[in-house]
Amino acid sequence: MEQLARQIAADNDVSAYVLELAHAAKAASQVLACAATARKNLALVEIANALRNERAAILEANSADLAAASALEPALIDRLKLNDERIEAMVAGVLEVAELPDPVGAITDLCYRPSGIQVGRMRVALGVIGIIYESRPNVTADAAALCLKAGNAALLRGGSEAQHSNLAIARCIRAGLEAAALPPTAVQVMATKDRAAVGHMLALDDLVDVVVPRGGKGLIERVSREARMPVIKHLDGVCHVFLDDAADTGKARRIAFNAKTQRYGTCNTMETLLATPTAAAAVFPRLLDDYIAAGVELRGCERTCALHSAVAAASEADWYAEYLSAILAIRVVDDLDAAIAHIRLYGSQHTDAIVTENFANARRFLAEVDSSSVIVNASTRFADGFEYGLGAEIGISTDKFHARGPVGLEGLTSQKWIVLGDGQIRE
């Protein structure tokens, strides 16, 4: 099958090649959906073993990718690069997924109805998951492990600059599936550099049940626009921390500093700090010094500029900005209502936090801010699958339909209704 697929790809009929892979994935997905937990876990352990045993081959394939990528930017090359440590992290990631509880088959809410039937819901696999990603080869192993554990087949399309690495990892995944007597076509990596392959996959809504793009905004926008199946995605992470009148000064400084500076490039990093005049007066003098000492560029509203000489004037565009870097927008707002209104207007419904000791304000913020994560008295940086106990995440969704926020195994499943009776009929 792989032979055939490669042949077809070599013949440059990329549309037929993608269709072939998707058909094989769909067939495999029916086996995966009913596979026993122990068998799926065995496959994951065997994949981890193969990744360890084939380390030399993976590094050699990665060298070929790196050699061809020498003209790319250093940041891209760093993302592409594998070494012993990164392979070990990949192995650990796969083994962690094996340790997670199996979501498939879990029955919830089973209760008797007046008719005498019992009605409940059973968690089931979604089918075939398409993953479209950029240069990091570790996504190949991470995404495959999550899809597999949730009973799904996976169709993986990585960056063409990482193709040798991805195919070497794919061989390990295949070996693991075979060792567990699961269909080797349950995880397939597209072996073509033809950029048209993505477009062909996005049109196959009868074979691919959901698509997860992982990468830059350009990729995500393209996938959202073209996909004829549902997409699990997040676009922007314009996250806020709001310091309420009743904020504890110590917590406010600690949380606001951490939310911005713990990592700059992540989607759950704070991009705009909001504060009431009281909170700003109490917290800003030392907090803004801390930011400046950490090298953060500050852009504030008029009231913020009046409080600290190192703050530049913010423009309207700053309130919409996802900097993903050491820049912070700061705005003094009148009160909780104004903070919620600001977040509604400029936010991206990703992650927003309030710092307050006031019970009523915390309760209102939780109810009224419509973001995928709403936080009281903790850093926005906690909005993450591992921190939430999902074990690992395939992505963070800012959509409201289906999964929202960090998407782990559960987001890669659905539920069906089950009815248990003893001969009941409708009268």
Place this chain on the structure above:
Amino acid sequence: MEQLARQIAADNDVSAYVLELAHAAKAASQVLACAATARKNLALVEIANALRNERAAILEANSADLAAASALEPALIDRLKLNDERIEAMVAGVLEVAELPDPVGAITDLCYRPSGIQVGRMRVALGVIGIIYESRPNVTADAAALCLKAGNAALLRGGSEAQHSNLAIARCIRAGLEAAALPPTAVQVMATKDRAAVGHMLALDDLVDVVVPRGGKGLIERVSREARMPVIKHLDGVCHVFLDDAADTGKARRIAFNAKTQRYGTCNTMETLLATPTAAAAVFPRLLDDYIAAGVELRGCERTCALHSAVAAASEADWYAEYLSAILAIRVVDDLDAAIAHIRLYGSQHTDAIVTENFANARRFLAEVDSSSVIVNASTRFADGFEYGLGAEIGISTDKFHARGPVGLEGLTSQKWIVLGDGQIRE
């Protein structure tokens, strides 16, 4: 606002009209999303009161629709027709929704994480729900009540043949919203007969969060094809009952007869009966007599025809057919595996049942049949929001993404993550 909207509609600028309504619905949805349970329930009670008080006006509007519809088929006219009893049923439906628990704000799975934060999920409204339906005016009240209770605004587009009736009902809904001090634009009925209005609505994916088409297959297919937002829909209901070797003969006869004959035109009616040779020999002689006595036309495989002289030969097309009438396809299959394979190949993933006293077979059928409802020893006719305890349903979804099977209040909501901390930061 309504005045303006009607004016614009009269001016025939239907695109601007739909955009105006959708903007107003979006604005209202932010209020609805945070509205207190008591306020939403008050609105529902006031809507019910208004429907009762305005009965004469509703019937007069309905007469105008009926007068214009005299050329239509009798079945369509019957669906369109309102009378005291049907208005009373509408009132009862709205009051039942008022009695249901409020799904919005429910917090689940709140637990402590090693970092010290508490993480859980809060149920939230989806936003604006577009409902596109055909001739039954009662959908206007039913759908509005469900959307409202789930904290959503609704944009309703009924059949043009029912427009006077729908607008009369819309006035009652508006009165109820106003009496509860909720935005009257939270439920809007499109006051235009221009068929282009649907297309304009389906393009507004930034204002309308999800669309629910309710009607014939043509409508549902069109909406699925054109909508740029998610769609909650079901296409076919090719439902099966499988009589296992170990079926109790009495339960098998009762269930198979009820699943076909209790109502012919519903999507959860059995369309194909499957049985093992043993079950067929034990059950078919009397069961097929029962069907014939009830006027059901039988189309069977060779083995079925050999068992009963009144069975005509089925063609391949019969296994795919959703008759929605007094016709039944019947096939003898070798065993459970063959039954599951038949359901996979020909079924529509709607509702499928097994009749068996064998525990292992029941367990396998539940796990391996991938339909929105999977039933053991009960009629397929139970696949229904009321029977499942949802109280009322906006529709039945045969998709796997988001909601699946009967969709009640919960399917009209989403969940966000909430985090409660005490100053925690990421290290």
